[in-house]
Structures are given as structure tokens and as C-alpha cells.
Amino acid sequence: MAYLYSMTGNREASLDIFQNAAVAIIEKDGLDSIRDFRAWSKEVVRRQALNFLRSEQRHRFNCRALEPELLDAISDVFVNGPGQASSGAEFESLSECFQELDESQKRLIDLRYGSDFSFEQIARTVDSTAGAVQRSIARIRAALRACVAGRLEMGS
Amino acid sequence: MSKNSHESLVDRFFQDDLDATEQVALAELLSQSPAMRERFQSQIRTEGQLLALTARRKLEIAIVGESEPEGRNTTRADRHTHWHRWKAPGLLRRNAMVIATLAATILFLVNFFRMPSSSASAAELFMQIERASLQLVDRVYGLERIVRRDDKFQRVTGKLSCRGSRAFVAEFPKEVIGGDAQGLWCVLGSTKALKFPTLDEIEDEHVRLELGWLLRLRAEPPDQSVFSAARVLSLVRIYDYEIRALPDEQDATGVKLNALECQLANSSDLPRTVRIWSDETSKEIQRLELDWGAGERRRAADLLTFELISTEKLDDDRFRMETYLSR
Numbered sequence: 001m002a003y004l005y006s007m008t009g010n011r012e013a014s015l016d017i018f019q020n021a022a023v024a025i026i027e028k029d030g031l032d033s034i035r036d037f038r039a040w041s042k043e044v045v046r047r048q049a050l051n052f053l054r055s056e057q058r059h060r061f062n063c064r065a066l067e068p069e070l071l072d073a074i075s076d077v078f079v080n081g082p083g084q085a086s087s088g089a090e091f092e093s094l095s096e097c098f099q100e101l102d103e104s105q106k107r108l109i110d111l112r113y114g115s116d117f118s119f120e121q122i123a124r125t126v127d128s129t130a131g132a133v134q135r136s137i138a139r140i141r142a143a144l145r146a147c148v149a150g151r152l153e154m155g156s
Numbered sequence: 157m158s159k160n161s162h163e164s165l166v167d168r169f170f171q172d173d174l175d176a177t178e179q180v181a182l183a184e185l186l187s188q189s190p191a192m193r194e195r196f197q198s199q200i201r202t203e204g205q206l207l208a209l210t211a212r213r214k215l216e217i218a219i220v221g222e223s224e225p226e227g228r229n230t231t232r233a234d235r236h237t238h239w240h241r242w243k244a245p246g247l248l249r250r251n252a253m254v255i256a257t258l259a260a261t262i263l264f265l266v267n268f269f270r271m272p273s274s275s276a277s278a279a280e281l282f283m284q285i286e287r288a289s290l291q292l293v294d295r296v297y298g299l300e301r302i303v304r305r306d307d308k309f310q311r312v313t314g315k316l317s318c319r320g321s322r323a324f325v326a327e328f329p330k331e332v333i334g335g336d337a338q339g340l341w342c343v344l345g346s347t348k349a350l351k352f353p354t355l356d357e358i359e360d361e362h363v364r365l366e367l368g369w370l371l372r373l374r375a376e377p378p379d380q381s382v383f384s385a386a387r388v389l390s391l392v393r394i395y396d397y398e399i400r401a402l403p404d405e406q407d408a409t410g411v412k413l414n415a416l417e418c419q420l421a422n423s424s425d426l427p428r429t430v431r432i433w434s435d436e437t438s439k440e441i442q443r444l445e446l447d448w449g450a451g452e453r454r455r456a457a458d459l460l461t462f463e464l465i466s467t468e469k470l471d472d473d474r475f476r477m478e479t480y481l482s483r
Contacts, residue, residue, distance in 0.1 A: 002204025009172065011207060012394055067176055073183035077193055094205045113203075114210030115283060118396070119172070125279040138171040145202055 003078040009064030011116045021048040046075045097147035105140050166195045278401040288439035289386040292320040294470040297462040304458045318384040323475040332480040343480040385441045392418045412436040
């Protein structure tokens with residue numbers, strides 16, 4: 001889902017692609033004969049994502065507009081990368097770091113990631129500008145990442 | 157390009173801050189640099205974690221709403237059934253009281269600092285209304301369709317019964333339309349039943365036009381067979397309507413209502429304007445208007461309104477196609 005979100009920038013679109021891929025995988029005959037299931041299923045997801053983003057459907061979800069080269073590069077990273085999943089400790093650290101944000105910062109993250117709001121929509125909601133919202137969210141993300149890295153380092 | 161600028165290119169992608177040329181540069185960087193690929197993957201993990209975290213926060217708040225269907229004509233046994241139907245994950249189930257108290261406190265503080273309600277964020281209000289609409293309760297709405305044909309107006313009334321967003325039945329004088337997770341059905345004139353109907357199967361042009369609005373709404377992604385107020389709200393969200401707050405109102409019994417207007421610039425077959433009136437306390441939708449506009453072209457419905465009639469528990473037979481055959 002995280003890779004799909006990085007390609008689309010939209011949670012609903014990512015869910016749609018993910019569900020379509022899941023259906024394709026479930027409906028596949030002869031799953032037993034697939035030697036590397038993980039690689040194969042990643043390829044299914046990749047194709048679903050590329051088909052989706054190259055079709056008219058992406059316009060319905062306000063998806064990110066990516067250059068074809070970057071789309072291919074991201075899907076390549078997804079398929080051929082080591083696929084390091086998030087650890088429970090990482091996620092719990094993020095939750096704790098998130099609690100340290102003030103209410104307005106939490107709200108920005110909720111609106112961006114929880115509600116799929118664009119920067120413009122968030123700006124209207126919080127009575128600001130899209131540019132200011134974009135910069136604020138970038139700072140909050142950087143702060144969360146630094147906080148998580150610090151906690152994991154202390155934990156180890 | 158220096159290492160710092162490479163890292164900046166990766167990081168700025170996740171801020172939606174790259175132009176076309178920079179995107180191509182990033183693509184080349186990812187194909188050539190294992191270190192930058194690793195940085196990119198780390199950023200993607202952060203994206204995934206933030207998605208999961210915000211989803212969990214929404215779930216925690218939704219559990220408070222699901223477990224307390226207040227103001228409903230339900231028995232204690234019904235509320236118990238609703239709670240078990242939700243099947244919250246183990247950790248949340250064990251800590252449900254703590255989470256419920258925490259979420260209720262957060263909601264109280266948010267509402268307190270948003271007074272008066274006319275200063276409340278329209279988008280936040282929309283979120284609260286959408287959350288309330290997803291509660292697993294039965295609702296009955298009066299439906300009214302005003303249809304414009306060649307400068308003549310026709311008014312058709314009906315009734316919409318919804319079981320959360322799991323099943324619905326819309327009863328009109330000449331046809332009944334229903335749907336659930338298995339698909340959509342319609343009964344025409346109480347003798348002809350169609351399952352998973354398409355417009356082509358319906359021979360009567362008049363009926364085709366009358367059903368067209370519903371079948372078009374159903375066909376919009378994500379494809380669903382259930383028509384409900386929650387479904388309308390999901391379309392508002394998916395198609396990125398502009399939402400603004402209207403002045404608060406009161407209904408005939410003095411209950412205070414919040415009002416929202418949602419506009420879509422390029423509507424094609426969707427309603428151009430959706431107006432929502434909700435109970436200020438419970439956020440339950442009291443009235444919903446779908447306005448397709450002045451009718452520049454033939455449409456099955458130019459104005460469709462829902463008016464909440466009741467939230468009493470309904471018999472399961474209400475949602476079965478067989479119930480409406482040869483009545």
C-alpha cells in the first residue's frame with residue numbers, strides 16, 4: 001500500500017488498485033505452480049498500478065501526475081527492492097512521536113493522510129495557503145522521521 | 157550533483173515538490189544509486205506508517221460511534237449485537253474503554269474550541285457526518301424526485317430504507333430497486349424481477365430514465381451495489397467536491413442543524429451540488445439534496461432529496477427482492 005500511495009498520492013486510488021490486484025491474485029489458477037509467489041504477486045500489483053495510472057481512472061481520484069520514467073523507476077524499486085517491511089518497534093515509535101506533536105500538526109497529518117485532502121483543501125480548512133501547508137507537512141514529516149530514528153537508536 | 161542535493165531530490169518527491177525535469181532526474185538517480193534507492197524506500201515506509209497511523213486514529217474514533225448508537229429505538233440486545241458485529245481487533249477490544257474515553261475526550265475538546273459552530277471547519281464537519289452515516293443502523297428516508305422534461309416538471313415520491321451501507325431498498329410507485337453486497341436488483345410493476353440490471357435490459361424508456369440516475373451512481377468507482385446517504389458522501393469525497401459551511405438552521409421541532417454545500421465544477425453525470433443538513437449533536441443526516449442543475453440535457457432526476465423519517469430497526473424481509481413480487 002505504501003508503494004501504491006507513493007505512486008498515486010491518493011489513499012482511495014491505492015486501495016482500489018490493491019483490491020484489483022488482490023482479486024487478480026485470488027482468481028489466478030494454478031497458484032501452486034508459481035515458484036516465487038512474492039515476486040509474482042508484486043508484479044501483479046505493479047501492472048495493476050501502471051494500468052490504472054495510465055488510464056482515465058487516475059483523474060477520478062486526483063492522483064499525482066508522475067513522469068513515465070519516474071513511474072517506471074518507482075515500480076522497479078517496488079518489484080526488485082529488498083522489500084523491507086516496517087517493524088513493530090518503528091511503528092510504535094512513530095505513534096509515540098506523533099503524540100508529541102501539537103494539535104494543529106496532528107490535524108494536518110490527519111487531513112493529508114487520513115482524509116486524502118490536497119494541499120489546497122487543507123489550506124481552505126485551516127485558513128492558510130497551499131504553499132504554507134506543504135512546507136508545514138514537510139517539516140512535520142522530517143521531525144517525525146528524526147524522532148523515530150532517535151527512539152530506535154536509544155532502544156538499541 | 158552533490159549527495160545533499162540527491163537526498164533533497166528524494167525527500168522533495170514526498171512533499172509533492174518536484175517539477176517534470178526533477179522527476180526525470182529522480183528516476184535516473186533511483187536507477188543508478190543504491191543509497192538513494194534505500195533512502196527512497198525508507199521514505200516510503202514512513203508514508204505507509206503515516207497511512208496506518210491515521211487509519212488507526214479514525215478507527216479508534218469510529219469505535220466510539222459504532223458502540224453507542226444513541227437516540228435509536230434499539231434494545232439493549234440490539235446494541236450488544238451491533239458491538240459484536242463490529243469485531244474490533246483484539247488489542248482495541250481489550251482497551252476499548254480506554255480508547256473510547258480518550259477519543260470522547262479528544263472529540264469534546266475539539267468541539268469546545270470550535271465554538272460557535274459557524275466557525276467549525278466545513279471539511280471536519282463533513283468527516284464527522286460521514287463517520288455518523290457509516291454507523292450500522294437501519295434508516296428510512298422519504299425520497300422526492302423532481303424531474304424536468306421539456307420544461308415540464310414531474311414530482312415522484314418514494315421511500316428509501318438503508319441498513320447502514322450494507323443493503324438498501326428504494327420504493328417508487330412503479331418500481332422497487334434494491335441492492336446488497338451480492339448486487340443490484342429491481343422489480344418492475346411487482347411482476348418482473350431483474351438481478352444485476354443494466355439499462356439495456358430495461359425496455360420501458362420511461363423506467364430507464366427513472367432508474368438511470370441510480371445505475372449511474374452505482375457505476376462510479378468504487379463499484380458498489382448499495383445506495384445510501386453514506387454512498388453519496390463517499391462520492392463527494394472521492395470526486396473532490398468543494399465543501400463549504402452554510403448557516404446553521406433549526407428544524408420544525410427546534411433541533412439545531414449544521415448545513416454544508418458541496419459543489420463539483422465538472423459534474424458530467426454526478427450531481428453538481430450536494431447539500432447536507434445534519435443534527436448538530438449526533439451528526440446524523442436529516443436531509444440530503446442532490447441537485448443535477450437546471451437540466452441542460454435530459455436527466456432522470458434533476459433534484460433528488462432524502463428526508464430522514466426513522467431509525468427504527470427494520471425487518472430483514474424489507475431488503476429482499478422476493479418481498480416486492482406480486483404484492
